[in-house]
Amino acid sequence: MRMRLASLVLAALALGAPSARAEDAARIGCVPPGVWADGTGTAMEPVPLLRRLAEAPVVLLGEQHDRQDHHRWQLHTLAGLHALNPDLAVGMEMLPRRLQPVLDRWAAGDLTEAEFLRQTDWRSVWGFDPNFYLPILQFARLHRLPVVALNVERSLISRTARNGWAAIPEAEREGVGTPAGPSEAYRSRLAETLAAHDRPASQAGSANGVTPTDAAARFIEAQSVWDRAMAEKIAETRRVTGRAVVAILGEGHAAHGDGVPHQLADLGITGTAVLLPWDADRDCDELDGRIADAVFGLGPSIAEAEPPRPRLGVQLDPGPDGISVGAVSDGSVAAAAGLRSGDRILAAAGNPVRAPADLVAVIRRQAPGTWLPLTIRRDGADRELVAKFPAEPLPGR
Template structure:
């Protein structure tokens, strides 16, 4: 399996971990188990409605509380903000950790909370467009809440280059000096490895090649073992940052603040990700909360998925428009790689070719496939979208010409 393939599997895991097809996010087909705007605890045979006041008071007494999300769902971020405010009212001594930022951005987060940066300066200096693929508008209310209340923000993540290295070489293949101080992760729990293997298997089946056996994934494939290493290092880094962040911001008398983690739901579900690594670090006082659609089948809300879930109304949105470009996209260390071009598509008519690496879209760096996808979807009919790309060692300029509406 190539480095790009492993990165694609990792990206697929991240998206699927927050998607509606996983436990806690499945769609349709069952009686309503969680009311819109209501909480249900998941410590029994079936979800049980619970009063928010008691739940939040109990969570505020934990050392760490993880708030999951589907990254592109604005209602999930609104719920996170509401829950943060409720926890802060109970326990003002708080720090907030964000998966969105790598550790190298910590000084910028400190300056933002201190009021030394404008919003534009904060996003530019933290390299938001490079480190996270989602629109900043989804997260800005959370950032402003921290700044308004002078709550320290923690950069939880590791740099994408380290994730790539581990995905390519495995944990043991990356020199200690390049691990950003991240320690050896606790081994994956069996159920977590099963979950990761299913993601890996789906990716291998979709590609039909890449070092797996006749397109079929195997648990002893080096690609899968490296994929697991990448995920564990990711979870471990965030767990360590939450622990050290609490220690760094301890009160004068030594009391440790509540640490709240804003992270993807895949790192929260069933306590297999960050919580497992926190326990290995000696921290067992952990709360885990997730937002779920109110149409989630009861059978999906199984004991242990989280301590409690919050019912989010299902947005009745029209289906997304069909793909406009006609390409298969892959992550690449220098941009977005074209894995396949559909015959007769806009991409083919515009001159895009397989293996092209798109580095800029309308003058903005293309770091992830979602950058290009978002730009294409936003582009009005009848307009042009300039691209910069690499092909065979050359840098080329190319323009996508979107046809007018009929």
């Protein structure tokens, strides 16, 4: 019965993959919708690919946190792997270690969705729409798969970014060990991320005795601690349960074999597979052969049918020191207000913004046709912007 189910799942995942036409690739993107491809963008047969992945000790399913299609892809990929290998555990970046007892009660079927969201304090702890993740959690519970909290408290990462790992007493490290040094390529990418989200080094000078070089080093160290924490929980789960671990986490922690895969290798876990969803409008030059073991092409995003509500129109990128604007939708409230990619949002309507949930909560209280004052940091200087919400909410994020 299981083999028949596996064949059906694989057949569904294979539909249309190898037969995608070259003109479709040119029209839609380098990885057409429904196609599995390797890290160079070359189409792969999905059945052999998934059979091979099902034998990996760890499979990392990357995501952009606010993209619903990414989470749908994660669920379908998880289902395909489970059809081939039922001995799985599901790891989730979204929750810190202290909430493992709540996840255990959820997996055992002892909590309703409402109770689970309340006991995890989801909106404050993670902040992104729980409906993106609940289908994955429901799948795990349905099949009685262990669900593992991979993360640590955000405050630990923030403290590392401010003061350095060495300044944090061992008793306050949540059991996290010292991370393996990151590769030079990973350092470079993280430094570019910091530069995009903060003031340029040429303008920074020294502040509170911390030079731009020191700040960059601590930012990279904080990211490495974050990666190490998740890798340790994955390795522990693999060692204790003997199950393959499928981890749901942000793409930046997995791409190019850096981040979590690098820390896993240092912990003795080799053969980690990295899979990523590939949006139709994504730059094909990123397919450098190293970004992932495989990518899956997604079609253009289609707005979900839902009751209208106020929308700012930005992609939010959480980081050790708060949230930054990753992208601004054309024609959105954010674009009209002058928000730019890389702006760090400090406050909304006078309320401090430290996590996506903080901003979401303020926006949800915003009435159509009203103004929302925002305090942002751009190029090292704090600025005040005003977002005006139309009488009817606009589509978009």
